[in-house]
Amino acid sequence: MPVIVLTKWDMPGDHRTIIPISEISTGNHHSHHSVKGTVIHKGPLVSSSTYHFILKAVIAGDNAEAEGSSINIVILGTLAKDFSQAVNEKDVVIASGYTVGKSPTARKDKRHVCNLLLSGDQAQIHVFWHSPSDLPSSRQAKMKKTSAPPTLLSTPKYKYVKLSDLNAGAVVNVYGVVVFFKQPYKSRGTDFCSSLKITDQSEQKITCTIFCSKPESHPQIFQIGDIVRLHRVKIQPYKDSVTLMNSFGFSALAFSGKVDADTEPRTSSKTFHFTEEDRRTVTELRSWAADQNLMSEDLNVRxxxxxxxxxxxxxxxxxxxxxxxxxxxxxxxxxxxxxxxxxxxxxxxxxxxxxxxxxxxxxxxxxxxxxxxxxxxxxxxxxxxxxxxxxxxxxxxxxxxxxxxxxxxxxxxxxxxxxxxxxxxxxxxxxxxxxxxxxxxQELKRIMKVFHENMELNQPEVNDSAMWDAWNTPPQSPVKGASVEFSTERTCDHELQPVTLSELKHCTPGSFHHVRAQLRSYEPSRLHQVLKLYCSKCQSMQDIPDNKLVSKVFSEASTVPNGPPSPPDWCLSGQVHLPGESEPGPGGRTLNVHLSAQLTVEGRSKELIFLTGCTPLEACHLATTFTNVIPVRSLPGGQLDLLDLSVPFLFRGRKRFYGCKQCSKGAAVREPKADGDNIIDEKKIAEAFGIQLLKFVLLLTFHLQDATDKLDAYLLRESEHFFNVSTEETATKQEVQDRISRTLNYYCPPEGNADERPWLDLCLAAYRTYMDENKKVYFQIKSTRTREL
Missing domain, CATH: 2.40.50.140 (Nucleic acid-binding proteins)
Incomplete structure (x- = not known):
């Protein structure tokens, strides 16, 4: 909005009610009010990295001598620059679109106990010049120079600081994902206090303490994983870290942290600034939080x-x-x-x-x-x-x-x-x-509507199933015998009657059950996080290492100065050029290789290539030419040794193979032995090296629902059977990954509602882990597969 210059015949265009300065208070809503006063002090224009410009001024009412009849105003952004150029002391101004805060200097300067903050696209200032002829020539020239009044930055550009870049004493704007929070509670003073801890992509966790006079002025956080935007928070040193506290002009927006939720802000403010760039920031934080599993366990229970x-x-x-x-x-x-x-x-x-x-x-x-x-x-x-x-x-x-x-x-x-x-x-x-x-x-209101409709029909008997239908599921439940085409089929031989999810929660472990439910959501939401490495010996499960970790281990292995390698006597030493380079030259690289002599003479299908000083990308390149590529390092004395088992120990084509560090004690480079058919595969190589081979598995948590309740079930050991895929192909083939994604999107449409979700016919096994002291019963999907879509 502009700083608008008025003549004595003009009136402000928004026609808001002009109130006396004495009626301003933090307890009233001033969204439809304006304040009129004479400028009795105008401070200098100050540059700011956060707001671009800041200017402080004082305006007074008709009785300027009375205590509390003048009030401090703080102007931020381009509006401050325009105010500095267009307004002088003794001018009359009308301010609107302001927010009211407590004045920290009221006792000292004897002015109003509140002050006004003007910032953003709703703030507006009208300045009254009595007559151009009465003005100094410099101001007349300024009016002639421009055909329109100075313009306020209508879309303010706020800068946001990463939580890892906070410097004590600064006032900043931040975004963060909530990892802990306390609802507003009455402090020892007159304010309400709330506290929260937030994090962002920098993985720094920062505590925020907020004091506001009303509970609704605090961030409206509903659960861990929600996202907050905090404007004008001050960085305070605390022990070896820093903490954030609200300062003058503080405002907050909160958003659901769920990936598929809308980006409508939660706030008690009548006006706020929210752009497409803010929307992208919220979406990026949601996606990152989902990857980091920052969303808390669902503690919401009916x-x-x-x-x-x-x-x-x-x-x-x-x-x-x-x-x-x-x-x-x-x-x-x-x-x-x-x-x-x-x-x-x-x-x-x-x-x-x-x-x-x-x-x-x-x-x-x-x-x-x-x-x-x-x-x-x-x-x-x-x-x-x-x-x-x-x-x-x-x-x-x-x-x-x-x-x-x-x-x-x-x-x-x-x-x-x-x-x-x-x-x-x-x-x-x-x-x-x-x-x-x-x-x-909204879901609770649907329940009330169902109840009252039944009461009007003289049907006071409203059972839990009918009430739950209005909450989150279709009106007919297939558990009741309705004719429904299921998107999965059971392959077990159990002769069991289907049970509801609420009944299933009271079952005993070690039993099998048939349920018919919908997929409400699933975790993780990213397919690359679904694929895990599983050890059948110690039954441990781990994530597939990312490229950053793999590159680091390869780099450390290639920089250890252990002298030239001395391969075992069953290997032949040589060199190989990277694919596409027939001769060494600029831009090319030559790698030292060691080949298993006995296996090489038998044919290419049994080649065993040991590489020293290579990168992961180079190992992948050579695996497309040679059958078995094994990255190694040189020990003191020149002996060859395997790399750390946190990275692949074998490359075969597009496949990578991993070993269990816990179960592969004494793993070392040894000569593998071919079987009767002269076949050398990953199992033979792992056995010769003393490595416990890890298996690729798919691990998903299905959040199920029916007309009675919600329940979590794990898809683990039978994931291949469920999706009709091979986990090894899932790790290497894009078309297999796309097939799984299509299946999950069909079961749980990202933009769909509960009515559009198909019903699943499932066999669930109830079990209890020996490590769980709470004796909680868990459920795993068994003997179930997806029908062809």
């Missing part, structure tokens, strides 16, 4: 999945609330599903209940009583029946419960499950009101 002695996050709607004691408040909530356990009943006087005091018998079966304690009681005072909430770190407690303050009237209940939100802020404990545009809120 009432149907609540288990005793666990902590979880609950997304729900508040139906009613009532004080139980000065340190305890009762919240009556529901999420459309029914808890499988008997729940604690809380008796309170109907006169103190805020919200509906009684519900139908069927509705009561879906309602849970949540007891909120200590510091969170203050937060419940701002909650209203009908609000949609996310309660973090809620605890499910079984056993005998008596409530504080009502010991005489409360009946002691045995073996009932109660839900407690304990005091404190550990593990992010707290309550957050969810906005109406939140995806989870």
């Amino acid at each position: 009432l149907s999945g609540a288990q005793p002695k666990t902590y979880f996050n609950l997304t729900c709607q508040l139906l009613a609330k009532a004080p139980v004691h000065s340190t305890c408040t009762l919240l009556r909530v529901w999420d459309g599903t029914r808890c499988p356990y008997a729940l604690l009943k809380v008796t309170v006087n109907a006169n103190i209940i805020e919200g509906t005091t009684s519900f139908s018998e069927e509705r009561e079966k879906l309602i849970a009583n949540v007891l909120v304690f200590d510091n969170h009681v203050q937060c419940t005072k701002n909650l209203k029946p009908g609000d949609f909430l996310r309660i973090f770190n809620l605890r499910a407690i079984p056993g005998s419960i008596r409530l504080p303050g009502v010991r005489s009237s409360q009946v002691e209940e045995i073996n009932h499950l109660s839900f407690h939100l304990h005091g404190g802020t550990a593990y992010g404990r707290g309550i957050r009101i969810l906005p109406d545009n939140c995806t989870d809120v």
Whole structure:
């Protein structure tokens, strides 16, 4: 927006209400207000690496002598430059599109307790010049020089700093992925405090502490993995690192961290600046976070999945609330599903209940009583029946419960499950009101619609399946016997009736089950992360090393000054030129090679080539010409030795083969022996070298859903059978990788909704790992394969 010059006949074009300076406060919304005042001080224009320009000024109302009738204004960006050129002291200005903050100098300068910040494309300043004839000639010349007023930077360009480049004392703008957070809580002063820890592609983790007068002014973080954009945070030294704190003009945006979510910002601000470049930044951070597995374990549990002695996050709607004691408040909530356990009943006087005091018998079966304690009681005072909430770190407690303050009237209940939100802020404990545009809120509203439609049809019986259908699945569940064409088929011989996912959660380990479900999502989302290396001996699993690590190991092996290699007597020494070079010359390279003499004379299919001083790319090139290429290094004394087993020990064509470091004790270069057919393959070579060969496997986590619940199942040992592919081909052939991607995209369309997802008929094995102290039951997909698409 421009700095607009007015004459005495002009009026501001936006027609906002002009309020006196005395009415400005941090507790009011000023998005439709303007402030008019005379410039009594204009500071110098200061250059800034973050905002380009900064200028501070003071404007006063009609009674400039009265305390608090003048106010400091801070102008950022190109608007500050235009203000410096177009405005002088004693000019009258009208400012709009500002934000209000606390003035840190109010006691000293006796001005207003607040100050105004003008920044961004909504900020606007009108300056009133009484008459051009009354102005100095220099200002008349400036007016004649331009046919239009100076123009504000309508699309401000903000600079963002990587978290690894923070310097103490600076005020910066940053983006980050949330790896820890605490909801806003009342500090010892007048503000609310929240804290979070963020990271970015620099892999630096930085703590942020934010103080704001209102909880809604804090970043609206819903779960670990969300993305935040913080403007104007100050870098403070802390121990051996730094921390971020909000400074004057602080603002925050938050986004879902899910790769397929929209990029609509979450904010309480009426106006904010968000461009396509910001959208790209959010998308890149999401993609990077997914690769780093920064998204937290899904702790969001519905009432149907609540288990005793666990902590979880609950997304729900508040139906009613009532004080139980000065340190305890009762919240009556529901999420459309029914808890499988008997729940604690809380008796309170109907006169103190805020919200509906009684519900139908069927509705009561879906309602849970949540007891909120200590510091969170203050937060419940701002909650209203009908609000949609996310309660973090809620605890499910079984056993005998008596409530504080009502010991005489409360009946002691045995073996009932109660839900407690304990005091404190550990593990992010707290309550957050969810906005109406939140995806989870939209799903909850669909549930309420189904319930009320059934009530209008005089069908009060609304079972969990019907409620869950409205939440996230098609209206008919194939578990109920509907005619559905499944996209997978079971190949097992088990004669079992299909069960629901909610029933499956209560099964015993060591059993097989048939389920019919949809694929809600899967991890990892990137195919190159799906492929793993598996050792059948120690049953360990590891990622395939990236090119950076492989190049580093090869480089270290080639720079060790151990003298010329001395190959074993069963090898012949020689040299080989890189493919495409018939003679050594500029740009070419000659490599020392050692060939297994006995195998070479038998034919090319048994060639064994040992390379010293090569790069991974050179080994790949030579593997297209020679059958077996083995990178080695020279030990002191000249003996040949294998490279570190964190990299491939054998190249065959486009294939690479790896060994298990833990199980390959005493691995060394030895002569392999051919079998009766004179065949030398990777198994013979690994056996001769004393290497435990690793196998390629596909590892996926399927997040399944049906009409009753959600459940995670692993696809591991039978992944080849499931996709009808070879894992070795998956590692080398693009067409096989594309086939798997098409299958996953068909099961879980990136842009589709639940109605478009096909149903899967699966055989699941329930098991328990011996290392899991919590005795958790896991599920693995068995004897199932994909139908031809």
